[in-house]
Amino acid sequence: MSDFNKKEIEHLAELARMHLDKGEGKSLGKDVDAILGYVGKLSKLDVSNISPTTHSAELSNVMRNDDASKLRKKAENLIEQFPLLEKGYLKVKSVFHHE
Amino acid sequence: MNDLIPLSVEEIQKGLSKKDFSAEELTCSYLDNIRKEEPRICAFLSVFEKSAIKEAKKIDKALKDEKREAGILEGVPIAIKDNILIKGEKATAGSKILEPYIASYDAFVIERLRNAGAIFLGKTNCDEFAMGSSCENSAFGPTKNPHDTERVPGGSSGGSAAAIGVQETPVALGSDTGGSIRQPASFCGVVGLKPTYGAVSRNGLIAMASSLDQIGPLARNVRDAEILFNIISGKDAKDSTSQKIIQKELKEKKFIIGIPKEYFVSGISADVEKSVKKAIKDLEDAGHTIKEINLPHTAYALACYYIIMPAEASSNLARFDGMRYGLSKKEKNLISMYKESRSQGFGTEVRRRILLGTYVLSSGYYEAYYERAQKVRTLIRNDFKSAFNDVDLIATPVAPTTAFKIGEKVNDPLAMYLEDVYTVPISLAGLPAISIPCGKSENLPIGLQIIGKPFCEQDLFDIGKQYEKIRGDI
Numbered sequence: 224m225s226d227f228n229k230k231e232i233e234h235l236a237e238l239a240r241m242h243l244d245k246g247e248g249k250s251l252g253k254d255v256d257a258i259l260g261y262v263g264k265l266s267k268l269d270v271s272n273i274s275p276t277t278h279s280a281e282l283s284n285v286m287r288n289d290d291a292s293k294l295r296k297k298a299e300n301l302i303e304q305f306p307l308l309e310k311g312y313l314k315v316k317s318v319f320h321h322e
Numbered sequence: 323m324n325d326l327i328p329l330s331v332e333e334i335q336k337g338l339s340k341k342d343f344s345a346e347e348l349t350c351s352y353l354d355n356i357r358k359e360e361p362r363i364c365a366f367l368s369v370f371e372k373s374a375i376k377e378a379k380k381i382d383k384a385l386k387d388e389k390r391e392a393g394i395l396e397g398v399p400i401a402i403k404d405n406i407l408i409k410g411e412k413a414t415a416g417s418k419i420l421e422p423y424i425a426s427y428d429a430f431v432i433e434r435l436r437n438a439g440a441i442f443l444g445k446t447n448c449d450e451f452a453m454g455s456s457c458e459n460s461a462f463g464p465t466k467n468p469h470d471t472e473r474v475p476g477g478s479s480g481g482s483a484a485a486i487g488v489q490e491t492p493v494a495l496g497s498d499t500g501g502s503i504r505q506p507a508s509f510c511g512v513v514g515l516k517p518t519y520g521a522v523s524r525n526g527l528i529a530m531a532s533s534l535d536q537i538g539p540l541a542r543n544v545r546d547a548e549i550l551f552n553i554i555s556g557k558d559a560k561d562s563t564s565q566k567i568i569q570k571e572l573k574e575k576k577f578i579i580g581i582p583k584e585y586f587v588s589g590i591s592a593d594v595e596k597s598v599k600k601a602i603k604d605l606e607d608a609g610h611t612i613k614e615i616n617l618p619h620t621a622y623a624l625a626c627y628y629i630i631m632p633a634e635a636s637s638n639l640a641r642f643d644g645m646r647y648g649l650s651k652k653e654k655n656l657i658s659m660y661k662e663s664r665s666q667g668f669g670t671e672v673r674r675r676i677l678l679g680t681y682v683l684s685s686g687y688y689e690a691y692y693e694r695a696q697k698v699r700t701l702i703r704n705d706f707k708s709a710f711n712d713v714d715l716i717a718t719p720v721a722p723t724t725a726f727k728i729g730e731k732v733n734d735p736l737a738m739y740l741e742d743v744y745t746v747p748i749s750l751a752g753l754p755a756i757s758i759p760c761g762k763s764e765n766l767p768i769g770l771q772i773i774g775k776p777f778c779e780q781d782l783f784d785i786g787k788q789y790e791k792i793r794g795d796i
Contacts, residue, residue, distance in 0.1 A: 232677065239636065239680045240643070240660040241673060251670075254735050255678055261736060262625040262691070265698050275696030276703055278533035278563065279752025279776075280520040285562035300426030306650035315645055316656040 227252035326351045327489050331398055331546045334492070338385060338392040345378035345385075345397030349441055352399045356443065356490045364465050365475075365485040367404050368412055369444035374399065377441050394549055396439030401491040403482050404445040405452055405528040406537060408432050415528045416450040416460040416478075419642050419649045419667025429526020430561065431495060431537050431554040438553050443491050446481030450669045451639065452502055452530045454478050455741035458732050459671045466728070468510060469766055473725040476506030476741075482540050483510035493550055494540045499530050500627055501721075501745025503538045504757035508720035508769025511759045511796065513547045513786070514540045516745075518776045519752035520565045522551075523558030531634035534749050544758065544786035551779060567777055572784040579605060579772075579785075580615035580713035585744055590722045597761030597768040598719045604792045605717070605785075613713055617705040622698050623747035628739060629682050629695035630750070636679025642667060674735060703751045710775050715785060718744050720757045720769035748773050756782040758789060759796050767796070 232252040236243050243251065307314040326348050329337065337343050353371055360366060381397045402408060405415035407425035409432075414420045428436065435442075449459035457465040457480030465480045467473040468488035475484040479496025483506035486494055496503040498516035507514025515538045522537045529535060539550035557566040581602060586595060606612045644650040644663025651662035668676070682691035709716060721741055731738045748755045753773055760770035770789070774781045 235677045235680050235684075238684065239664075239676045240640075240657070241664045241668070241676065242661045243665075243673075247670075251674055251677060254674055255681065257736055258628060258678055258739075259681070262629050262695075264625050265622060265629070265694050266690075268619075268622060268698060268701070270694060270697035270701070273697040273700050275693060276699040276750075277696060278519065279703065279750075280563045280565065282520070282563065282565070287559045287562070297427055301647075304423065304426065304647035306644070306647070313646060316653070316659055318656055 227256045324351045327355065329492070330543060331395065331492065331549050334398050335392050335394055335396070338397050345381040345441065346375060348397060349374050349378040349399055349443075352443060352491055359488045359490055362466065362471055363468060363484050363488050363490070364463060365446055365481045365488065365490060366401070366444045367414060367416075367447050367462055367481070370411070370442055374441050374443055381439055381441075393439050395435065395553055398440050398493065399443045399491055400435060400440045401443050401446050401482055401485045401494040402432070403448050403479050403494070403496045405448060405497055406431065406495060407526040407528070408442060408445070411445065413445070413528065414462070415452065416448045416462065417667065417669070417672070418461045419663070421649060423648045427526065430523035430558045432526060434554050446479070446485055446494060448481055449478035450672050451528065451635070452478040452497055452499055453635070453671050453675055455501065455505055455738055456726070456728075456731065457481065457506075458728065459669060461669055464728055467725045470725065472727055473766070474509065474728055476509035476721075476725065478502040478506075479514070479540065480506045483507050483512055483514065486510065486512045486540055486542060492542060493546050495537055495550075495554070496540050497527055497535060497537050498749070499534045500631060500749050501742040503540060504745050504755060504769065504771060505721045505741060507540055507757040508759075508767065509725040511767030512540055512542060513544055513759070514538065514757045515547050515551060515779070515782065516749070516755050517551060517555060517779060518754040520563045521555045521567055521754065521777060521779065523561040523564040525558055525560040529638040531631040532638060533634060534631065544756070544783055544790055547756070548783040565777070570780055572780050574788055575781075575784055576609050576611070577714040577781065577785055578611045578613055578712070580613050580709055580716040582615050582617040582620065582709070582716060582718060584617050584620035585718040589740070589743070590719060591724065591763070593763035594719050594722060594724065594768050597763070598717070598770055601760040601770045601789065601793070602717055605789060608788065608792055615709045615713060615716065617709060617747065619698065619701045619705050620747055623702050623750060624739065624743050626695045626698040626702065627742070627746040627750060629691050630699065632675040632679035633683050633692050634679070636676045636683065639668075639672065639676055671735070699750050702747055706751045706753060714775070715781060716773040718771045718773070720744060720771040724763050724766035724768060744771060752776065754779050754782055756786055758786050760793065762796065
C-alpha cells in the first residue's frame with residue numbers, strides 16, 4: 224500500500240477542490256493511508272469472473288415523460304438560492320484569469 | 323409526562339376520532355417535552371413550534387367541520403432528519419456548507435406525510451451529510467443518548483432516534499446508507515427500519531452514496547414503523563430506482579430464520595451476543611425454525627463499503643461548490659472560491675471521505691479499488707441470495723457494542739467504521755432490515771437486526787410484532 228506523503232495528499236485535495244489547514248495534510252494522509260490499508264484486504268479475493276454490481280435495484284431503462292414546463296416554478300425557487308444573482312442569472316467570478 | 327405522550331399511532335387516531343383530545347393538545351404535549359428535554363439531549367436542529375400548532379388546529383377544525391374520523395397519520399407529530407427537504411425550512415444535513423440553505427421543495431416522503439396529515443415538529447440532528455455512527459460529526463454539536471447523556475445516540479440518524487427515545491416525538495424519519503437508521507435505533511432503544519433499496523423514493527434526500535441511501539422510519543414500536551413505511555413507500559417518477567410495492571397482509575406466520583455464524587465472531591461484546599442469542603431462542607420457542615447459515619464474504623463487506631461509499635459521496639458532494647447555493651466565500655477567482663467554500667464548509671470526516679473517494683476513483687487506481695469493490699459487492703449479494711433459498715429471514719446483532727462514550731472513537735476513524743460491521747453487508751445487498759430492542763446491558767439498549775428478502779418488509783413487520791409480544795416491555 225502506498226504511503227501518503229504530504230505532496231500526494233495535497234494533490235488529492237487539489238483534485239477535490241479543497242485546501243488543507245496546516246498540519247491537516249499529515250493527519251488526513253495518515254487516516255487515508257490506514258483506511259486504504261484496511262480496504263486492501265479485498266485484493267485477497269479472486270474476482271476474475273465476477274461482474275460488478277453498480278446498485279441493487281434490478282431495473283433498466285426507466286423512462287419518464289419530458290414535461291419540463293412543470294418545473295418552471297421550481298426553477299425560480301432554485302434561482303432564489305444563488306449567492307450572487309444578476310438579472311435572474313447566476314453570477315460567478317471569471318473563469319479565465321491571469322495570475 | 324402527560325397522558326397523551328405514550329399513545330401509539332393507532333391510539334392517537336382513535337383518540338382524535340372520538341374527540342378524547344385534540345391534535346393541538348397532542349402537538350403541544352410534544353412541544354412541551356421538546357422544550358424540557360432539548361437542553362439535555364440536543365436532538366433537534368430546528369423546531370417548528372408555530373407551524374406545528376397551526377397545522378394541528380387546522381386538523382382539529384377539519385375533523386369537527388367534516389364530522390369524520392381521523393386518517394391513520396392525521397394529527398400525528400413527526401420529526402424529520404435534517405438531510406430530508408421540507409419546503410421553506412432549513413436543511414443543513416448537519417453541515418456548515420448548507421447553513422444558509424432553505425429547501426425549495428418538499429421531498430417525496432414529505433409530500434406523502436403532508437397529504438396524510440402528519441405534523442412536522444422539526445428537523446433532527448445528524449452526522450454531517452449522514453457520515454458517521456455517533457452524531458459527533460454534526461457541525462452543530464453532538465446529540466446525547468437519552469439513556470446516558472455522556473454517551474452517543476449512534477448515527478447518523480442519532481437526532482431522530484434520541485428524539486423518540488426521550489419522548490420528544492412518537493415517530494421520525496431517518497436515512498440509512500450503511501446503518502444510519504438501525505444503529506442509532508439500537509443505541510437509543512427504539513425501532514428502526516432500513517427499507518429495501520428502491521422501496522422509498524430518494525427525491526428530496528440530500529445524497530451521500532446514491533446506490534445505498536434509503537429513507538426509513540424510526541418509531542417506538544414495530545406497528546408504528548409499519549404505518550409510516552406504508553405511507554412513504556412506493557413508486558415516484560422523480561426517483562427512477564423507486565419501485566411499486568405489492569403489500570401482502572401477514573398475520574403471525576411461522577418463519578424459517580437463518581443465523582449467520584460469521585456475525586458472532588470476535589469483536590462482539592458478551593452482553594450483546596447474550597441478548598441477541600436469547601431473542602433468537604425466544605423466537606424458536608415460539609415456533610419459528612432456526613437454521614445456521616453461512617454468509618462467507620461477510621469479512622469483506624466493510625472494506626467493500628468503505629470504497630464504494632466514499633467514491634459515491636465524493637462525486638455527490640462535488641455539487642457543493644459555493645456557486646449555486648449554500649455557503650459561498652468571496653474570493654478573487656473561481657477556483658479559490660470553490661476551495662475556500664468547500665474547505666470552510668465541510669468538516670473533517672467529510673473531507674476525509676472526499677479525499678478517499680477521489681483517490682479510489684482516480685485514474686490508475688479505479689480498477690484496483692472501485693471496480694474490485696463493485697465485484698466484491700456482487701459476491702456479498704450472492705451470499706444473501708443463496709442463503710434466502712433456505713430461509714425466510716436472517717437474524718443478527720445490529721452493532722457489536724452498546725452506545726459508546728462521546729469522544730471515545732472520534733479520533734480513530736477505523737474504530738468508528740467498525741460500528742457498521744453488521745449493517746453494511748445488508749446495505750450493499752440492498753435488502754430491508756429492522757432493528758428492534760431486545761435487551762439491555764447496564765441500562766444501555768441492545769438491538770436485534772432482522773433482515774428480509776427484497777421488498778418483503780411485511781415479513782419484518784410480522785416477525786417484529788410477534789417478537790415484541792414475546793419480549794414484553796423493556
